[in-house]
Amino acid sequence: MTIEAVQPLDSSYGPLARAESPQRRAWRALRRKRVAMVALALIVVIYGAGAYTILDAFGAPIGLQDPEATNLTERRPVREVDGVVETLGAYMAHHQISLEELRRLNPETVALVEAEVGPLSSATVVPPRTTFVLKEDEVLEGPSADHWFGTDRIGRDMFSRTLFAARTTLVISILAFLFGNVFLGLGLGLVAGYLGGKVDNAIMRVGDVVLAIPTLLVLILVSASLRDRWTEWFAAIDDFLGTTFFIDQGIDDFSLLFFSVSFFSWVGTARFVRAQVFALREQEYVLAAEALGARIPRILLRHLLPGVLPWIVVGISATLGAIATLEVALTFLGIGVQAPTASFGAMIDDAGGVRTFNLHPHLLLVPGVTVAVLIFAFNLLGDAVNDVVNPRGR
Amino acid sequence: MTGGVLPFVLRRLLLVPPTLFAVLFITFAFTQAAPGDPVRIITGTRAPDPEVAEQIREEFGLTGGFFDRFGGYFVGLVTRGDLGPSYFHRSPQRSVAELLGERVWISTQLGLISLALIFLLGIPLGVFAAVNRGTWRDPFTIGFFMIFDAIPVLVLIPLMVWLLVFGLHEVPEFFGFSVPSVWTPGDAASYIVPVAALTLPALAGMARFVRVSVLSVLDEDYVRTARAKGLGPRTVVIRHVLRNSLLPLSTVMALSIVTVVTGAILTETLYGVPGVGSFVFASIGQRDFNVILGFTLLVATLFVLANVVIDVAYIYIDPRIRYSRRA
Numbered sequence: 001m002t003i004e005a006v007q008p009l010d011s012s013y014g015p016l017a018r019a020e021s022p023q024r025r026a027w028r029a030l031r032r033k034r035v036a037m038v039a040l041a042l043i044v045v046i047y048g049a050g051a052y053t054i055l056d057a058f059g060a061p062i063g064l065q066d067p068e069a070t071n072l073t074e075r076r077p078v079r080e081v082d083g084v085v086e087t088l089g090a091y092m093a094h095h096q097i098s099l100e101e102l103r104r105l106n107p108e109t110v111a112l113v114e115a116e117v118g119p120l121s122s123a124t125v126v127p128p129r130t131t132f133v134l135k136e137d138e139v140l141e142g143p144s145a146d147h148w149f150g151t152d153r154i155g156r157d158m159f160s161r162t163l164f165a166a167r168t169t170l171v172i173s174i175l176a177f178l179f180g181n182v183f184l185g186l187g188l189g190l191v192a193g194y195l196g197g198k199v200d201n202a203i204m205r206v207g208d209v210v211l212a213i214p215t216l217l218v219l220i221l222v223s224a225s226l227r228d229r230w231t232e233w234f235a236a237i238d239d240f241l242g243t244t245f246f247i248d249q250g251i252d253d254f255s256l257l258f259f260s261v262s263f264f265s266w267v268g269t270a271r272f273v274r275a276q277v278f279a280l281r282e283q284e285y286v287l288a289a290e291a292l293g294a295r296i297p298r299i300l301l302r303h304l305l306p307g308v309l310p311w312i313v314v315g316i317s318a319t320l321g322a323i324a325t326l327e328v329a330l331t332f333l334g335i336g337v338q339a340p341t342a343s344f345g346a347m348i349d350d351a352g353g354v355r356t357f358n359l360h361p362h363l364l365l366v367p368g369v370t371v372a373v374l375i376f377a378f379n380l381l382g383d384a385v386n387d388v389v390n391p392r393g394r
Numbered sequence: 395m396t397g398g399v400l401p402f403v404l405r406r407l408l409l410v411p412p413t414l415f416a417v418l419f420i421t422f423a424f425t426q427a428a429p430g431d432p433v434r435i436i437t438g439t440r441a442p443d444p445e446v447a448e449q450i451r452e453e454f455g456l457t458g459g460f461f462d463r464f465g466g467y468f469v470g471l472v473t474r475g476d477l478g479p480s481y482f483h484r485s486p487q488r489s490v491a492e493l494l495g496e497r498v499w500i501s502t503q504l505g506l507i508s509l510a511l512i513f514l515l516g517i518p519l520g521v522f523a524a525v526n527r528g529t530w531r532d533p534f535t536i537g538f539f540m541i542f543d544a545i546p547v548l549v550l551i552p553l554m555v556w557l558l559v560f561g562l563h564e565v566p567e568f569f570g571f572s573v574p575s576v577w578t579p580g581d582a583a584s585y586i587v588p589v590a591a592l593t594l595p596a597l598a599g600m601a602r603f604v605r606v607s608v609l610s611v612l613d614e615d616y617v618r619t620a621r622a623k624g625l626g627p628r629t630v631v632i633r634h635v636l637r638n639s640l641l642p643l644s645t646v647m648a649l650s651i652v653t654v655v656t657g658a659i660l661t662e663t664l665y666g667v668p669g670v671g672s673f674v675f676a677s678i679g680q681r682d683f684n685v686i687l688g689f690t691l692l693v694a695t696l697f698v699l700a701n702v703v704i705d706v707a708y709i710y711i712d713p714r715i716r717y718s719r720r721a
Contacts (some may be wrong), residue, residue, distance in 0.1 A: 035533065080569075151516035208409070209416040212698050216656045217690040220678055221424035227427045321544075328546040331658060333678060348548050354555045354575065368549035382536070383602070 023310060029388045036384035039377040050166030057249050064160040065147075068340045071138035071155035089122030095134050105133045109372055112144045140360050150362040152350060158366050164342035165367060169374070171259050172337075173323035180262030183267045186312055188266065189273025190300045194281055200274070207267040215264045216329065222260045223335035245339045250341045257336060260322060264312045269315065273308050280307045314385050321378030324371060344371040403706050410698055417694045418471070422464055425683040432495065434679045436481045454479055466551055477688035482680040490688040493672055501662065501669035501710065505654045508592035512650060516597050517640070520604025527609065537544060539598035551664040553593050558587070574657065577666040586665075591661045592654055603646055607639040614638075641712050648700040655693050 056062050074093060079086050093101065099120065099149050103110050108190060113126050120126075139155045149158035192203040234252035238244055246252060280286065281304065289303050324344070330336035331345025339346060347367035352355065357364050433447045434440065436454065451457050455466040455478070470476035476491035521533040542550070559575045573583045611617065612635060621627075658671030666672070668686045670689065677685035 036535075042650070067566050198651055205409075205413075208413050209420070210411055212417050212694045213421065214652055214690060214693045216659065216673075217686060217693065218421060218424070218687055221421060221428075221683070221690070224429035224681065224683070225424045225429070288721070325546060328548055332548055332660065333675070336680075339662065344546075345548075349545065351552075354552055357556050358554055358560050364549060364552060368546065368553075371546060372541075372544045374544075375546075376540060379540050379544060379598075381539075 025334060026310075026385075026388050030384060032184075033384045033388075036381055039380040039384070042373055043381065044376040046166050046370065046377075050168075050170035053163050053167045056164075056172075064163060065157035065158060066148055067164040067342045069156065069159045071135065071151055071157070073137045074135040075131050075133050077129050078126055079127055085123065085125050088120060088124045088126055091126075091132075092122070097134055105136060109133075125355065129222050129361060137138070138336065140363075141278070142360075142362055143309035147364045150360075152347075153352075154242045158347075158362065161342040161347060162370055163346055165344045166370070166374075168254070168337055168341065169324050169327055171254055173325060175254070176258040176261045176265070176323050177319050179258060179317065180265045182312060184266035185269025186273055186305075186308065187269060190277055190304055190308070192270065193274035193277025194296070194302075194304060196278075196298060204274070207270055210264055211267045213264065215261075215326075216333070217331060218264060219260055220333060220335055223256070226260075227256060227335075236312045250337060250379040253341065257327075258331070261326065263317075263390045269312070272311065272315075276308045276311060277304055280304055313326055314382075314389050317378045317382030317385060319380065321375045324375050324378070328371060359363050399709050402709070406702055406705055407536075409617075410702060413698055414691075414695060417698075418424050418465070418468065418691060421687055421690050421694075422467060425687050426463065428683060432481065432683070435683075436484070444664065449482065454718075456682060459591075471691075477691070478684040480682055481684055482677065482682040491672065493685065494688060494692065494694065497668060497670045497673050499659070500667060501655075501658050501671055504588050504662075505590065505651075505658065507585065507589050508654050510595075511589065511593045512596045512654075513643075514598025515593070517636075517643075519601035519638065521608055521631060523601060524608035524612065525627070526606045531684045532605075534629055536548070536602055537672040537678065539601060543596075543598040545595075547591055547595065547660045551661065554587050554590065555665070555710050577668070579668075587664050588661045588667055591665070592657050595657075596650065598652060600646070604639065604643065607642050608635055611635050611639040641708075644704045644708060644711065647704055648697055651700055652693060652697050653694065662711055669702065 026297050040276065041229075053062060053064070058065075078088075078091050079094075086094075088099075099122075103120075109130065109132060110120065113130060114120060116127060117124060136153060138147065138151050140153055141151045143150045147159060149162055152158055152161070188203050192200040226276070231247070231252045232248040234255075238246045286299065286303055289299050327336055327343060328345040328348060331343055333348050335342040336345050344367045348364065348371075351364035351367070406616070430453065433442055433450050437446070438448055442450070447557070455463055455470075457463075458466075464648050467478060470478065475491060480493055481492050483493060486536070519535055519539065523532045526535075528534045541590040545553075555575050558573050574581055577588075578584050608631075615632055617630060620630045625633075651680050655671075658669060659675050660671070662669045662671035674685060674689045
């Protein structure tokens, strides 16, 4: 260890290096935790996949199968245009299928036709109303090169459904976090903690009531009473704007879900923030701000918010994991995202019983493992962040 | 300034009726706001005979405005413990209180066994993790049980049943008795799957809570004193650490109750347990709002009362706590 001469504090040496902020220090401590980084990577992969499919909502090509398209058998007859039967070449061009593929899918039909008109080529005119199979059923297939995660019971591509399900979870949990924890929880907690007195009492009593209502059950009632109206409102917005975007993208389902989840999940955050603000508001700098005549919104946002914000960040992981869990249960109860929109809950629900699982395990394992990995990663990351922030538990 | 115990208890109790009243009002308002004529749900026909419809409205207390209906429901609930008639179970007409009452025992059994197991297994796990802080055993213990927390019950139960029916068919006698793949009345082994499904996901949370609590006590001076005077590690943990670190546990008790009760909806449905949970699930499909409303009130009451009991009990458990009105 070498000892260096202490430099005198002279302005000619430039400003002192800035002290590392607590946030940066926490992040560095977190970076050293391998488990936390693996968890974060898993979350980034699953959420990233979900975020990627958002592009689809804006019409960008994303190179995935339509998650709602069924890969069922497709047959098409040869067309007659003005009484003239189209050539096989025109038929193949129209349906974008090659001669080899046509032979492979229709051995019997091809044999019959060839017996009648000779070897097939693009110029061949086949007997009118000959029907070829263009695509075979791809139902309940296991994982393959075409369908990485297999297909479900109506032939939908499970890989693309998984990605779109990740999108559903991503959108709902982020919005529910922002609206429930940040807007309602943080906002009401700040106000209750700073103003105290009657306002505090009112907010906390409302919180008591909200906390006493079991979330799962009240969401059932909310869904039963509001869903139809909610959909009507969004249909009205669509009509007004002359689009079908909101209904097509299931914005009505998503928003009802995150709004109702938010309204019944803000209490924990609000109570926590309120307790923190109780301590902060006694600090001299708040008194100084008050003495300078700062208005309440300014004190809340500029002076108190920065003090509690790190605690909100710490809670992100647990909240997002909890909402992912809730989505699965809500969809099973029929009050989550409605079919045919892909979601983990819907995929698990579609997987069927134990007998189906024995024959086609991928139906349950694909969504089950994905969502379990996501929730597990959130819990691991949340624990690691807690360890970093509360050194006592280390 | 220290307030007396009695004023605190009284203040705490005085908050119960308004809270429960507000819960009732909000949930009742949601059932009333549901679109569609309840008479249609009750009769199951699109256009019931107007005279019959009028009769049914009378019978179900659906006449008058919102506050008339709410008043009727409230008076019935407070004076007779009446949760209203079922919309679906009509021949013969059953009341919600009766229907829930018939099914509540089996669910209570499952819930109590699970709660007991969550505490009996979760506490030692948490202590084990805390005592092994700094070794691989600490994160591994909690991490292992976090796997069960992460798997949705909707996946966990099919997997368990599959193991029993197909996976373990080589071992017909599982721990001495065979576990049925679906709820079988009179077969004690039927309890295993639902109890496991209610217990396993909750263990990680409980163990984590206990771990943090134990760790915070472990650094106290009196623990060091106990060690210094030569007590064995086992004695120190059991006699000195555990007693103080388990105090905060009572605060999670009420939340655990709610988790187990609402968890019963999925667990009972998936395993075919004829309890309150599966009944509520069926009622959602049948749009039998009175059942859902009744069950919601039941759970909310349980939660609020459990919280009061715990808060009051805490005064006696932990003499350090002083309740006082904040200035």
